[in-house]
Amino acid sequence: MTDAISSSSSSSSSESSRQQRWTAVDGYIAEHLLPADAALDAAVADSVAAGLPPISVTPNQGKLLQLLARMQGARSILELGTLGGYSTIWLARALAPGGRLITLEAEPRYAEIARANIARAGLEELVELRVGPALQTLPELHAEGAGPFDLIFIDADKQNYPGYFEWSLRLSRPGTLIVGDNVVRDGAILDPAAYDSEHGDELIKGVRRFYELAGAEVEEGTVSATAIQTVGAKGYDGFALVLVEGAG
Ligand code: SAH
Ligand code: DHB
Ligand code: MG
Numbered sequence: 001m002t003d004a005i006s007s008s009s010s011s012s013s014s015e016s017s018r019q020q021r022w023t024a025v026d027g028y029i030a031e032h033l034l035p036a037d038a039a040l041d042a043a044v045a046d047s048v049a050a051g052l053p054p055i056s057v058t059p060n061q062g063k064l065l066q067l068l069a070r071m072q073g074a075r076s077i078l079e080l081g082t083l084g085g086y087s088t089i090w091l092a093r094a095l096a097p098g099g100r101l102i103t104l105e106a107e108p109r110y111a112e113i114a115r116a117n118i119a120r121a122g123l124e125e126l127v128e129l130r131v132g133p134a135l136q137t138l139p140e141l142h143a144e145g146a147g148p149f150d151l152i153f154i155d156a157d158k159q160n161y162p163g164y165f166e167w168s169l170r171l172s173r174p175g176t177l178i179v180g181d182n183v184v185r186d187g188a189i190l191d192p193a194a195y196d197s198e199h200g201d202e203l204i205k206g207v208r209r210f211y212e213l214a215g216a217e218v219e220e221g222t223v224s225a226t227a228i229q230t231v232g233a234k235g236y237d238g239f240a241l242v243l244v245e246g247a248g
Protein backbone atom coordinates (compact mmCIF):
# COMPACT_ATOMS: atom_id res chain seq x y z
CA MET A 1 0.00 0.00 0.00
CA THR A 2 2.79 2.35 0.87
CA ASP A 3 4.36 1.31 -2.40
CA ALA A 4 1.24 2.08 -4.37
CA ILE A 5 0.96 5.51 -2.80
CA SER A 6 4.60 6.37 -3.26
CA SER A 7 4.68 5.11 -6.82
CA SER A 8 1.56 7.02 -7.81
CA SER A 9 2.75 10.18 -6.10
CA SER A 10 6.20 9.83 -7.59
CA SER A 11 4.69 9.45 -11.05
CA SER A 12 2.62 12.60 -10.66
CA SER A 13 5.48 14.51 -9.10
CA SER A 14 7.79 13.46 -11.92
CA GLU A 15 5.19 14.74 -14.34
CA SER A 16 5.06 18.08 -12.59
CA SER A 17 8.84 18.26 -12.37
CA ARG A 18 8.99 17.58 -16.10
CA GLN A 19 6.58 20.46 -16.67
CA GLN A 20 8.71 22.67 -14.39
CA ARG A 21 11.75 21.79 -16.44
CA TRP A 22 9.98 22.55 -19.73
CA THR A 23 8.90 25.90 -18.32
CA ALA A 24 12.39 26.66 -17.02
CA VAL A 25 13.99 25.80 -20.36
CA ASP A 26 11.44 27.99 -22.16
CA GLY A 27 12.53 30.77 -19.78
CA TYR A 28 16.20 30.13 -20.52
CA ILE A 29 15.60 30.23 -24.28
CA ALA A 30 13.56 33.41 -24.05
CA GLU A 31 16.08 35.09 -21.77
CA HIS A 32 18.86 34.48 -24.28
CA LEU A 33 17.06 34.93 -27.57
CA LEU A 34 13.99 37.15 -27.13
CA PRO A 35 14.55 40.84 -26.45
CA ALA A 36 12.36 42.38 -23.74
CA ASP A 37 9.20 43.73 -25.30
CA ALA A 38 6.92 46.11 -23.41
CA ALA A 39 3.94 45.84 -25.78
CA LEU A 40 3.90 42.04 -25.69
CA ASP A 41 4.29 41.99 -21.89
CA ALA A 42 1.47 44.51 -21.53
CA ALA A 43 -0.75 42.47 -23.86
CA VAL A 44 -0.30 39.44 -21.59
CA ALA A 45 -0.80 41.46 -18.40
CA ASP A 46 -3.99 43.11 -19.63
CA SER A 47 -5.35 39.82 -20.97
CA VAL A 48 -4.79 38.18 -17.58
CA ALA A 49 -6.31 41.18 -15.79
CA ALA A 50 -9.39 40.98 -18.02
CA GLY A 51 -9.81 37.29 -17.18
CA LEU A 52 -9.04 35.93 -20.64
CA PRO A 53 -8.01 32.25 -20.61
CA PRO A 54 -4.17 31.91 -20.49
CA ILE A 55 -3.95 30.02 -23.76
CA SER A 56 -1.96 32.34 -26.05
CA VAL A 57 1.10 30.94 -27.71
CA THR A 58 4.22 31.19 -25.55
CA PRO A 59 6.85 33.83 -26.31
CA ASN A 60 9.11 31.26 -28.00
CA GLN A 61 6.20 30.01 -30.09
CA GLY A 62 5.22 33.58 -30.99
CA LYS A 63 8.76 34.12 -32.19
CA LEU A 64 8.58 30.93 -34.27
CA LEU A 65 5.40 32.22 -35.94
CA GLN A 66 7.13 35.54 -36.57
CA LEU A 67 10.18 33.86 -38.12
CA LEU A 68 7.96 31.69 -40.34
CA ALA A 69 6.07 34.77 -41.52
CA ARG A 70 9.34 36.55 -42.28
CA MET A 71 10.71 33.52 -44.12
CA GLN A 72 7.50 33.61 -46.19
CA GLY A 73 8.10 37.32 -46.90
CA ALA A 74 4.46 37.58 -45.86
CA ARG A 75 2.51 40.65 -46.96
CA SER A 76 -0.87 39.13 -46.14
CA ILE A 77 -1.58 37.06 -43.07
CA LEU A 78 -4.85 35.54 -41.87
CA GLU A 79 -5.29 34.44 -38.25
CA LEU A 80 -8.20 32.41 -36.88
CA GLY A 81 -8.60 32.94 -33.13
CA THR A 82 -7.35 36.31 -31.85
CA LEU A 83 -7.96 36.02 -28.10
CA GLY A 84 -6.11 39.06 -26.63
CA GLY A 85 -4.05 39.62 -29.77
CA TYR A 86 -0.77 38.20 -28.45
CA SER A 87 0.03 35.99 -31.46
CA THR A 88 -1.46 38.74 -33.66
CA ILE A 89 1.22 41.16 -32.48
CA TRP A 90 4.03 38.68 -33.16
CA LEU A 91 2.70 38.00 -36.66
CA ALA A 92 1.80 41.58 -37.61
CA ARG A 93 5.33 42.69 -36.75
CA ALA A 94 6.63 40.21 -39.32
CA LEU A 95 4.68 41.79 -42.19
CA ALA A 96 6.70 43.04 -45.14
CA PRO A 97 6.24 46.76 -45.94
CA GLY A 98 2.69 47.47 -47.07
CA GLY A 99 1.46 44.20 -45.58
CA ARG A 100 -1.78 43.57 -43.70
CA LEU A 101 -3.12 41.01 -41.26
CA ILE A 102 -6.73 39.96 -40.80
CA THR A 103 -7.63 38.23 -37.54
CA LEU A 104 -10.94 36.52 -36.71
CA GLU A 105 -12.43 36.28 -33.23
CA ALA A 106 -15.85 35.06 -32.12
CA GLU A 107 -15.94 36.61 -28.66
CA PRO A 108 -16.60 40.38 -28.64
CA ARG A 109 -15.18 40.79 -25.14
CA TYR A 110 -11.86 39.23 -26.18
CA ALA A 111 -11.83 41.29 -29.37
CA GLU A 112 -12.12 44.48 -27.35
CA ILE A 113 -9.06 43.56 -25.27
CA ALA A 114 -7.21 42.55 -28.42
CA ARG A 115 -7.94 45.88 -30.11
CA ALA A 116 -6.41 47.75 -27.19
CA ASN A 117 -3.36 45.47 -27.12
CA ILE A 118 -2.84 45.79 -30.88
CA ALA A 119 -3.21 49.58 -30.75
CA ARG A 120 -0.68 49.86 -27.90
CA ALA A 121 1.76 47.87 -30.02
CA GLY A 122 1.28 50.50 -32.75
CA LEU A 123 -0.21 47.99 -35.17
CA GLU A 124 -3.82 49.11 -35.56
CA GLU A 125 -3.24 50.34 -39.12
CA LEU A 126 -1.92 46.94 -40.18
CA VAL A 127 -4.46 44.73 -38.44
CA GLU A 128 -8.13 44.21 -39.24
CA LEU A 129 -10.06 42.36 -36.53
CA ARG A 130 -13.34 40.77 -37.57
CA VAL A 131 -15.71 39.70 -34.83
CA GLY A 132 -17.91 36.66 -35.39
CA PRO A 133 -17.73 32.89 -35.70
CA ALA A 134 -14.96 32.17 -38.19
CA LEU A 135 -17.17 29.78 -40.18
CA GLN A 136 -19.25 32.89 -40.96
CA THR A 137 -16.48 35.42 -41.44
CA LEU A 138 -14.35 33.13 -43.65
CA PRO A 139 -16.99 32.79 -46.41
CA GLU A 140 -17.57 36.56 -46.18
CA LEU A 141 -13.87 37.20 -46.68
CA HIS A 142 -13.80 34.78 -49.60
CA ALA A 143 -16.85 36.43 -51.21
CA GLU A 144 -15.14 39.82 -50.88
CA GLY A 145 -12.19 38.46 -52.83
CA ALA A 146 -9.81 38.55 -49.87
CA GLY A 147 -6.58 36.60 -50.22
CA PRO A 148 -4.76 34.65 -51.29
CA PHE A 149 -2.85 34.91 -48.02
CA ASP A 150 0.86 34.22 -47.67
CA LEU A 151 0.44 32.69 -44.21
CA ILE A 152 -2.63 31.44 -42.36
CA PHE A 153 -2.53 30.65 -38.64
CA ILE A 154 -5.37 28.38 -37.50
CA ASP A 155 -5.84 28.69 -33.72
CA ALA A 156 -9.61 29.06 -33.07
CA ASP A 157 -11.94 26.34 -31.72
CA LYS A 158 -10.45 22.93 -32.48
CA GLN A 159 -13.74 21.19 -33.36
CA ASN A 160 -13.95 23.42 -36.43
CA TYR A 161 -10.38 22.83 -37.65
CA PRO A 162 -11.67 20.70 -40.57
CA GLY A 163 -13.79 23.59 -41.86
CA TYR A 164 -10.99 26.06 -41.15
CA PHE A 165 -8.56 23.97 -43.15
CA GLU A 166 -10.93 23.83 -46.13
CA TRP A 167 -11.49 27.58 -46.06
CA SER A 168 -7.78 28.14 -45.65
CA LEU A 169 -7.10 26.19 -48.84
CA ARG A 170 -9.64 28.33 -50.70
CA LEU A 171 -7.85 31.43 -49.44
CA SER A 172 -4.40 30.11 -50.44
CA ARG A 173 -2.10 30.11 -53.45
CA PRO A 174 0.82 27.83 -54.27
CA GLY A 175 3.39 28.76 -51.63
CA THR A 176 0.95 29.67 -48.87
CA LEU A 177 1.97 28.34 -45.47
CA ILE A 178 -0.87 27.13 -43.22
CA VAL A 179 0.12 26.68 -39.57
CA GLY A 180 -2.21 24.86 -37.17
CA ASP A 181 -1.77 25.16 -33.40
CA ASN A 182 -2.70 22.52 -30.81
CA VAL A 183 -2.58 19.47 -33.05
CA VAL A 184 -1.19 17.07 -30.42
CA ARG A 185 -3.01 17.95 -27.18
CA ASP A 186 -0.87 16.00 -24.74
CA GLY A 187 -1.03 13.05 -27.14
CA ALA A 188 -4.81 12.80 -26.65
CA ILE A 189 -5.21 12.56 -30.44
CA LEU A 190 -4.29 8.88 -29.99
CA ASP A 191 -6.75 8.11 -27.14
CA PRO A 192 -9.58 5.94 -28.49
CA ALA A 193 -11.92 7.28 -25.79
CA ALA A 194 -11.18 10.82 -26.96
CA TYR A 195 -11.95 10.15 -30.59
CA ASP A 196 -14.87 7.74 -30.08
CA SER A 197 -17.44 8.77 -32.68
CA GLU A 198 -20.30 8.89 -30.16
CA HIS A 199 -18.77 9.75 -26.81
CA GLY A 200 -15.47 11.27 -27.79
CA ASP A 201 -14.22 14.80 -27.37
CA GLU A 202 -15.30 17.12 -30.21
CA LEU A 203 -11.97 18.97 -30.01
CA ILE A 204 -9.91 15.83 -30.49
CA LYS A 205 -12.22 14.58 -33.23
CA GLY A 206 -11.84 17.94 -34.97
CA VAL A 207 -8.06 17.75 -34.83
CA ARG A 208 -8.04 14.17 -36.16
CA ARG A 209 -10.37 15.13 -39.01
CA PHE A 210 -7.94 17.97 -39.79
CA TYR A 211 -5.13 15.38 -40.16
CA GLU A 212 -7.36 13.28 -42.40
CA LEU A 213 -8.17 16.22 -44.66
CA ALA A 214 -4.55 17.36 -44.78
CA GLY A 215 -3.45 13.78 -45.46
CA ALA A 216 -5.90 13.53 -48.37
CA GLU A 217 -4.43 16.74 -49.83
CA VAL A 218 -0.92 15.31 -49.42
CA GLU A 219 -2.07 12.25 -51.40
CA GLU A 220 -3.40 14.55 -54.11
CA GLY A 221 -0.08 16.39 -54.20
CA THR A 222 -1.79 19.69 -53.44
CA VAL A 223 0.06 20.23 -50.16
CA SER A 224 3.19 19.09 -48.39
CA ALA A 225 2.89 18.83 -44.63
CA THR A 226 4.23 17.75 -41.29
CA ALA A 227 3.45 18.28 -37.62
CA ILE A 228 5.98 18.88 -34.89
CA GLN A 229 5.39 17.88 -31.27
CA THR A 230 6.35 20.57 -28.81
CA VAL A 231 6.95 20.86 -25.07
CA GLY A 232 7.35 24.07 -23.13
CA ALA A 233 5.61 26.40 -20.72
CA LYS A 234 2.24 25.39 -22.23
CA GLY A 235 2.85 21.67 -21.79
CA TYR A 236 2.93 19.07 -24.54
CA ASP A 237 1.27 19.96 -27.82
CA GLY A 238 2.25 20.58 -31.42
CA PHE A 239 2.13 22.64 -34.60
CA ALA A 240 1.07 21.45 -38.04
CA LEU A 241 2.84 23.02 -41.03
CA VAL A 242 1.11 22.73 -44.39
CA LEU A 243 2.71 24.21 -47.50
CA VAL A 244 0.35 24.63 -50.44
CA GLU A 245 1.80 23.23 -53.65
CA GLY A 246 0.87 24.02 -57.26
CA ALA A 247 -2.75 23.97 -58.42
CA GLY A 248 -2.63 20.15 -58.48
N1 SAH B 1 -4.10 33.02 -31.24
C1 SAH B 1 -4.21 33.42 -29.83
C2 SAH B 1 -4.93 32.38 -29.01
C3 SAH B 1 -6.29 31.99 -29.55
S1 SAH B 1 -7.21 31.03 -28.38
C4 SAH B 1 -2.82 33.63 -29.27
O1 SAH B 1 -2.00 32.71 -29.41
O2 SAH B 1 -2.54 34.68 -28.69
C5 SAH B 1 -8.59 30.60 -29.35
C6 SAH B 1 -9.51 31.75 -29.66
O3 SAH B 1 -10.46 31.30 -30.61
C7 SAH B 1 -10.30 32.26 -28.46
O4 SAH B 1 -10.12 33.63 -28.33
C8 SAH B 1 -11.74 31.95 -28.82
O5 SAH B 1 -12.69 32.90 -28.37
C9 SAH B 1 -11.67 31.94 -30.33
N2 SAH B 1 -12.77 31.21 -30.94
C10 SAH B 1 -13.46 30.15 -30.44
N3 SAH B 1 -14.41 29.77 -31.29
C11 SAH B 1 -14.32 30.58 -32.36
C12 SAH B 1 -15.03 30.68 -33.59
N4 SAH B 1 -16.02 29.85 -33.88
N5 SAH B 1 -14.67 31.63 -34.46
C13 SAH B 1 -13.64 32.48 -34.19
N6 SAH B 1 -12.95 32.43 -33.06
C14 SAH B 1 -13.27 31.50 -32.16
C1 DHB C 1 -5.77 25.71 -25.28
C2 DHB C 1 -4.55 26.04 -25.85
C3 DHB C 1 -4.52 26.71 -27.06
O1 DHB C 1 -3.35 27.07 -27.66
C4 DHB C 1 -5.69 27.05 -27.69
O2 DHB C 1 -5.59 27.69 -28.88
C5 DHB C 1 -6.91 26.72 -27.14
C6 DHB C 1 -6.96 26.04 -25.92
C7 DHB C 1 -5.78 24.98 -24.00
O3 DHB C 1 -4.71 24.66 -23.50
O4 DHB C 1 -6.88 24.72 -23.50
MG1 MG D 1 -3.61 27.65 -29.65
